[in-house]
Amino acid sequence: MKKKVILYRTLPEAELARLRDAFDVIEFADLKNANQVDFLTELSTADGLIGAGLPLGAQQLDSATQLKAISTISVGTDAFDLDYLSARSIPVMHTPTVLTETTADTIFTLILCTARRAIELDRFVRQGEWTKSVGVEQFGSNVHGKTLGILGMGRIGSAVARRGHHGFGMNIQYYNTSAKPQAEQEFGAKKVSFEELIETSDFICSVLPYTEQTDKLFNKEAFAKMKSSAFFINGGRGKTVDEAALIEALKHNVIKGAGLDVYEKEPLPSSSELIGLDNVVLFPHIGSATHETRYAMAQCAVDNLINALNGDLSQNCANLRQLNQ
Numbered sequence: 262m263k264k265k266v267i268l269y270r271t272l273p274e275a276e277l278a279r280l281r282d283a284f285d286v287i288e289f290a291d292l293k294n295a296n297q298v299d300f301l302t303e304l305s306t307a308d309g310l311i312g313a314g315l316p317l318g319a320q321q322l323d324s325a326t327q328l329k330a331i332s333t334i335s336v337g338t339d340a341f342d343l344d345y346l347s348a349r350s351i352p353v354m355h356t357p358t359v360l361t362e363t364t365a366d367t368i369f370t371l372i373l374c375t376a377r378r379a380i381e382l383d384r385f386v387r388q389g390e391w392t393k394s395v396g397v398e399q400f401g402s403n404v405h406g407k408t409l410g411i412l413g414m415g416r417i418g419s420a421v422a423r424r425g426h427h428g429f430g431m432n433i434q435y436y437n438t439s440a441k442p443q444a445e446q447e448f449g450a451k452k453v454s455f456e457e458l459i460e461t462s463d464f465i466c467s468v469l470p471y472t473e474q475t476d477k478l479f480n481k482e483a484f485a486k487m488k489s490s491a492f493f494i495n496g497g498r499g500k501t502v503d504e505a506a507l508i509e510a511l512k513h514n515v516i517k518g519a520g521l522d523v524y525e526k527e528p529l530p531s532s533s534e535l536i537g538l539d540n541v542v543l544f545p546h547i548g549s550a551t552h553e554t555r556y557a558m559a560q561c562a563v564d565n566l567i568n569a570l571n572g573d574l575s576q577n578c579a580n581l582r583q584l585n586q
Contacts, residue, residue: 410462
């Protein structure tokens with residue numbers, strides 16, 4: 262008899278077919294309040310769970326007594342209580358490698374768009390305001406040769422550093438819990454404190470995960486320490502930023518600009534003051550959103566679940582260390 266798996270996110274047809282070949286699949290591609298009870302009922306007898314975008318904690322999973330593995334179609338595991346799942350010996354599989362380069366592309370796009378005011382000046386042209394040669398009112402800022410400060414020198418941070426160093430001759434400095442000798446050797450990256458990074462960088466680029474320690478790490482005090490010419494870029498997690506403080510910093514030119522792909526609340530509410538500010542570029546959380554990468558993520562997530570339910574946790578297990586303790 263095939264193991265029972267709950268799918269709560271749409272998959273490409275080929276990957277759905279692979280999943281069905283391996284398991285008895287129950288689909289909830291569009292979870293709403295109306296089918297939450299059915300979802301939890303099916304989950305109570307499931308061996309595996311695969312999907313993304315749904316917070317699942319003890320309240321939802323306590324009754325899933327047969328659950329043996331979870332596979333999330335994402336690199337982030339914010340939706341899960343890893344300590345709780347580890348205590349139950351349930352591995353959480355994720356997709357940390359396949360989206361690295363695409364997300365780094367997105368982050369560097371934010372850097373370029375904010376520095377050269379690309380979105381603002383696109384509107385300038387479309388609205389018929391370009392009636393003569395541009396003046397200082399439309400000037401942007403250089404990217405090449407500037408100092409790029411990266412918070413979180415993991416896979417994505419390193420990929421951003423590579424683009425900055427080799428592509429734009431940027432000086433790289435980073436803040437990370439541990440030293441990254443490879444980044445230091447390849448990009449001339451310098452490990453610095455949080456305070457030194459935000460005080461001396463021209464571009465402050467965060468790819469930090471959300472934890473208790475990073476909750477609203479970028480607050481009023483942090484923005485006040487940045488250069489008035491600095492740009493803040495967030496491609497990590499929205500809740501690492503005190504959004505109200507960022508809005509005030511942008512409104513009063515405490516910093517020059519910002520580029521955001523993540524927010525405290527997503528989708529970004531239409532009432533957010535960020536929307537009315539010209540000196541911020543807003544992306545709708547598109548870090549990995551290309552056809553190729555999203556397909557690769559789905560493929561990786563299916564592989565991860567198959568491997569995990571066969572007892573192989575050697576790749577992409579987010580809580581492997583906790584499980585081995």
